[in-house]
Amino acid sequence: xxxxxxxxxxxxxxxxxxxxxxxxxxxxxxxxxxxxxxxxxxxxxxxxxxxxxxxxxxxxxxxxxxxxxxxxxxxxxxxxxxxxxxxxxxxxxxxxxxxxxxxxxxxxxxxxxxxxxxxxxxxxxxxxxxxxxxxxxxxxxxxxxxxxxxxxxxxxxxxxxxxxxxxxxxxxxxxxxxxxxxxxxxxxxxxxxxxxxxxxxxxxxxxxxxxxxxxxxxxxxxxxxxxxxxxxxxxxxxxxxxxxxxxxxxxxxxxxxxxxxxxxxxxxxxxxx
Amino acid sequence: xxxxxxxxxxxxxxxxxxxxxxxxxxxxxxxxxxxxxxxxxxxxxxxxxxxxxxxxxxxxxxxxxxxxxxxxxxxxxxxxxxxxxxxxxxxxxxxxxxxxxxxxxxxxxxxxxxxxxxxxxxxxxxxxxxxxxxxxxxxxxxxxxxxxxxxxxxxxxxxxxxxxxxxxxxxxxxxxxxxxxxxxxxxxxxxxxxxxxxxxxxxxxxxxxxxxxxxxxxxxxxxxxxxxxxxxxxxxxxxxxxxxxxxxxxxxxxxxxxxxxxxxxxxxxxxxx
Numbered sequence: 001x002x003x004x005x006x007x008x009x010x011x012x013x014x015x016x017x018x019x020x021x022x023x024x025x026x027x028x029x030x031x032x033x034x035x036x037x038x039x040x041x042x043x044x045x046x047x048x049x050x051x052x053x054x055x056x057x058x059x060x061x062x063x064x065x066x067x068x069x070x071x072x073x074x075x076x077x078x079x080x081x082x083x084x085x086x087x088x089x090x091x092x093x094x095x096x097x098x099x100x101x102x103x104x105x106x107x108x109x110x111x112x113x114x115x116x117x118x119x120x121x122x123x124x125x126x127x128x129x130x131x132x133x134x135x136x137x138x139x140x141x142x143x144x145x146x147x148x149x150x151x152x153x154x155x156x157x158x159x160x161x162x163x164x165x166x167x168x169x170x171x172x173x174x175x176x177x178x179x180x181x182x183x184x185x186x187x188x189x190x191x192x193x194x195x196x197x198x199x200x201x202x203x204x205x206x207x208x209x210x211x212x213x214x215x216x217x218x219x220x221x222x223x224x225x226x227x228x229x230x231x232x233x234x235x236x237x238x239x240x241x242x243x244x245x246x247x248x249x250x251x252x253x254x255x256x257x258x259x260x261x262x263x264x265x266x267x268x269x270x271x272x273x
Numbered sequence: 274x275x276x277x278x279x280x281x282x283x284x285x286x287x288x289x290x291x292x293x294x295x296x297x298x299x300x301x302x303x304x305x306x307x308x309x310x311x312x313x314x315x316x317x318x319x320x321x322x323x324x325x326x327x328x329x330x331x332x333x334x335x336x337x338x339x340x341x342x343x344x345x346x347x348x349x350x351x352x353x354x355x356x357x358x359x360x361x362x363x364x365x366x367x368x369x370x371x372x373x374x375x376x377x378x379x380x381x382x383x384x385x386x387x388x389x390x391x392x393x394x395x396x397x398x399x400x401x402x403x404x405x406x407x408x409x410x411x412x413x414x415x416x417x418x419x420x421x422x423x424x425x426x427x428x429x430x431x432x433x434x435x436x437x438x439x440x441x442x443x444x445x446x447x448x449x450x451x452x453x454x455x456x457x458x459x460x461x462x463x464x465x466x467x468x469x470x471x472x473x474x475x476x477x478x479x480x481x482x483x484x485x486x487x488x489x490x491x492x493x494x495x496x497x498x499x500x501x502x503x504x505x506x507x508x509x510x511x512x513x514x515x516x517x518x519x520x521x522x523x524x525x526x527x528x529x530x531x532x533x534x535x536x537x538x539x540x541x542x543x544x545x546x
Contacts, residue, residue, distance in 0.1 A: 040324045041314045046427075048519035051313045151424040154319075165435055246321035271544040 002069045002092065004228050007032035007240070008217070009063030009071040011056075014042035015250060016150075016187030017074030018257045020097065023214035024072070025239075025260060028221070030228040033239050034066045038270060040244035043150060044077040045119025045186065052121065056082035060090060061273040062242070069226055072217060073097065076118055076185050076209070080125035093220060098122075100216040101183050101209025102131035106139065108205050109181040113140045115174040115204075117196070118185030120145040128183060142177050146170045146186075153188045163195050171199050183207045191257075241265035275342045275365065277501050280305035280513070281490070282336030282344040284329070287315035288523060289423075289460030290347030291530045293370065296487035297345070298512075298533060301494070303501040306512050307339045311543060313517035316423060317350040318392025318459065325394065329355035333363060334546040335515070342499055345490060346370065349391055349458050349482070353398035366493060371395075373489040374456050374482025375404035379412065381478050382454040386413045388447040388477075390469070391458030393418040401456060415450050419443045419459075426461045436468050444472050456480045464530075514538035 010021055014037050021035055036059050038044075044052045056078045063071055071094040073079045073086075079096025087094055105114045105128075116128040122145075129141035148166050157163045174182065182204050184190055190208050197206055221227040232238050239260065243250045247265040254262040283294055287310050294308055309332050311317075317325045329351045336344055344367040346352045346359075352369025360367055378387045378401075389401040395418075402414035421439050430436045447455065455477050457463055463481050470479055494500040505511050512533065516523045520538040527535040 040320060040328075047313060048522075051518045055313075148424055148428055151421055155421055162435055162438055245324045249321075 002224075002226055004069070004226050006067055006069035007034045009034050009036070009066065009068035010074050011036040011059045011063065011071070011078070012038070012075040012187060013044035013077065014039050015253050015257070018254055019187050019190050020072065020074035020210040020213055022258050023210045024217060025258070027214040028218050028227065030231050032228070032232055032236070034063060034068055034242070035240065036062060036242045036268070036270075037250060038244050039250055040270070043119070044075060045121050045150065046147065047121065049081040049121070049125070052078055053082040053085055056086060057089070058270050058273040060086055060094075062268060062270060064090065064092070065273070068092065070094065070217070070221065072213065074187060074210075074213070076187065077121045080122045080127040093224070095213065095217060095220065097187070097209040097213045098127050098185075099131055100212035101185065101207055102128050103135065104209070104212040105181050105183050105207045106132050106135045108207060109139070111178070111180045112138055113142070113177065113179040113181075115177070115179040115182040116141060116143045116185045117146045117149075117170065117174075117182065117189060118143065119150070120147055122185055128185060142174060142179060144170055144174055149192060150186065150188045153191050158192055159195065163192060164199070167192070167195050167199050171196070175200065179204060181205050181207060183209065185209065242268045244268060244270045275499060277342070277499055278305075279340055279342035280307045282307050282309070282339065282341030283347050284309040284332045284336065284344070284351070285311070285348040285460060286317035286350065287312050288526050288530070291527055292460050292463050293345065293347035293483040293486055295531050296483045297490060298531070300487040301491050301500065303504050305501070305505055305509070307336060307341055307515070308513065309335060309515045309541070309543075310523060311517050312523055313543070316392070317348060318394050318423065319420065320394065322354040322394070322398070325351055326355040326358050329359060330362070331543050331546040333359055333367075335541060335543060337363065337365075338546070341365065343367065343490070343494065345486065347460060347483075347486070349460065350394045353395045353400040366497070368486065368489060368493065370460070370482040370486045371400050371458075372404055373485035374458065374480055375401050376408065377482070377485040378454050378456050378480045379405050379408045381480060382412070384451065384453045385411055386415070386450065386452040386454070388450070388452040388455040389414060389416045389458045390419050390422075390443065390447075390455065390462065391416065392423070393420055395458055401458060415447060415452060417443055417447055422465060423459065423461045426464050431465055432468060436465060437472070440465070440468050440472050444469070448473065452477060454478050454480060456482065458482065515541045517541060517543045
């Protein structure tokens with residue numbers, strides 16, 4: 001029997017998933033969150049399905065040990081590669097960022113042409129296309145891997161001529177194919193939203209799965225009677241952050257994404273889970 | 274008692290160490306090599322000393338299980354962070370790429386001003402500076418982290434205006450400080466040697482630790498009577514490649530670096546070592 005009071009588990013390959021945490025904090029502010037970022041083994045986006053699934057399974061075991069009431073896979077690559085497997089293996093609800101993003105794009109498009117930018121792994125999985133075509137087989141979905149976006153964001157080049165140039169190269173074929181909706185299919189990409197928006201032009205609507213995922217999470221918790229209605233008491237340790245590498249760099253970066261001051265995080269040997 | 278016939282163990286965070294393997298193949302072609310690339314957990318250059326040391330220790334255990342006669346740490350970050358620890362823990366000789374690179378730079382410089390470009394981790398460790406100042410405390414060593422070089426190389430932008438622009442930003446302060454010698458302190462960097470050379474100009478000599486490491490390895494094996502003088506027989510499986518992620522992508526990339534055709538590699542669950 002799951003309890004309303006239990007925390008929500010959220011995980012990502014590293015720090016990008018904090019953009020999803022930020023949305024959850026905004027939309028359902030009474031919830032407790034246990035976050036895990038796999039900073040020792042980041043990134044996932046260039047790795048195989050088998051490896052991403054093995055890593056994700058260890059993290060799910062870790063989150064289960066915290067008695068979470070549900071798990072949010074706040075990483076597009078892990079959602080694309082591991083979610084279907086993990087869903088079969090555990091008893092609590094688990095949601096990813098891909099399905100909510102796909103649904104929102106489907107609801108947004110007018111001309112039926114949707115672009116997806118993401119890691120190599122997410123694009124290779126073709127999962128956005130699969131979900132969108134389940135909603136309507138008439139949709140055209142064009143995926144484009146953008147492997148340099150994550151390093152550019154992590155180098156802090158959010159608004160920079162180099163990022164503009166790389167974005168132009170990646171995005172030109174999507175513009176040529178006349179898409180009207182573009183999914184930001186990696187949790188780092190909302191941080192360069194303005195660059196992408198500038199290049200795509202105003203006719204193209206950008207979809208941020210982080211926002212949609214938090215909305216779907218709220219709906220799911222409400223439907224199952226698991227939504228926490230009251231703010232947790234003082235000293236209840238509402239937000240807990242865990243990482244697999246040391247914590248100093250994570251804390252610095254986390255505080256640039258999340259307004260809530262992240263003062264501490266704990267290191268976990270995730271290979272033991 | 275170590276045997277001449279035993280293989281040399283070489284490891285790296287991923288594929289970059291193959292530039293060191295290439296040099297070993299050239300300089301001591303009779304040796305057997307067992308290579309391990311930690312492709313599931315790559316990169317190391319942005320991670321902590323503790324994590325890099327833990328990962329490196331697992332790999333050393335794996336290589337020991339192959340009865341290697343010596344180990345080459347073909348990764349600057351692992352050499353910077355883990356080599357001193359590992360040296361104390363094992364009975365066979367182990368060498369890294371940093372010391373040979375530092376020595377070569379010391380022998381090359383005329384004005385005593387040496388630059389080092391490398392990952393964030395290698396630069397933060399200050400290890401190149403430490404080794405060079407042990408040779409002569411009068412040397413000036415200026416380190417510069419270049420975190421975008423590895424992703425740019427892996428994206429294939431070896432000769433590209435974007436790589437030029439990023440290189441110019443990283444290297445300008447080294448030019449301004451009038452260095453005459455520059456260490457390519459990451460195994461990926463020899464692949465953009467021509468870009469770096471163009472920007473630094475002809476007054477600056479580039480030092481490639483991969484070359485120096487193979488030379489030092491040969492000297493060490495000779496001194497210890499461990500150099501293999503005869504070519505291994507047919508069917509002796511001279512070169513063996515292991516990785517922690519699946520093998521397909523590794524094999525593709527490996528064949529672009531090494532002329533010897535790499536037809537196969539094996540996947541290892543390195544967390545178990």
